[in-house]
Amino acid sequence: MRELLQYLPPLAAIGFVLWGQRAARLPARHTGEYRIVEYPLPYKLLGPIGCVLTFYLIARDYLDKSGAFYGYFFLLLFLLFIPLTLNAWLSRVRFNDHAVEVTCMWGRRRLIPRDRVGSVCAGFMGWRIETKGFGRISLGPYQRGYQELVDSIRETGRES
Numbered sequence: 125m126r127e128l129l130q131y132l133p134p135l136a137a138i139g140f141v142l143w144g145q146r147a148a149r150l151p152a153r154h155t156g157e158y159r160i161v162e163y164p165l166p167y168k169l170l171g172p173i174g175c176v177l178t179f180y181l182i183a184r185d186y187l188d189k190s191g192a193f194y195g196y197f198f199l200l201l202f203l204l205f206i207p208l209t210l211n212a213w214l215s216r217v218r219f220n221d222h223a224v225e226v227t228c229m230w231g232r233r234r235l236i237p238r239d240r241v242g243s244v245c246a247g248f249m250g251w252r253i254e255t256k257g258f259g260r261i262s263l264g265p266y267q268r269g270y271q272e273l274v275d276s277i278r279e280t281g282r283e284s
Contacts (some may be wrong), residue, residue, distance in 0.1 A: 147167075153268075154217075171205050171210075215228050240257060251270060251274050253274075
């Protein structure tokens with residue numbers, strides 16, 4: 125039985141990644157007149173799960189004093205999971221035919237009229253949407269519904 129348990133964490137990780145990939149291909153969530161581009165539940169859970177696991181590893185390695193280096197390494201990982209968690213839970217893009225509303229993890233909210241959306245182009249990890257006077261919108265490949273926003277901008281003829 126113990127031999128089989130060693131395969132459980134890698135299988136769970138593979139299942140989690142596949143669940144995340146499937147969830148990222150879902151269409152945008154609808155609420156009222158808006159469609160929402162956001163991270164799906166698996167990616168929202170990734171940050172808190174990573175925080176808990178790295179906190180456990182910090183406690184396990186640092187408290188028994190056998191692995192102070194590993195304790196510091198896992199502390200760094202723990203600190204890196206915090207912005208990942210905030211980004212997944214607090215960042216979203218709402219859009220309709222008249223406006224695009226962008227909310228980022230730092231609480232900044234931008235309401236961009238659709239006629240101010242300049243162009244959309246493929247980036248290294250997703251899409252970049254340039255606007256006229258409102259900055260840039262970045263969409264990741266793991267956000268559900270991002271393709272709908274890109275397609276709606278292309279339909280209006282504002283793609284480069």
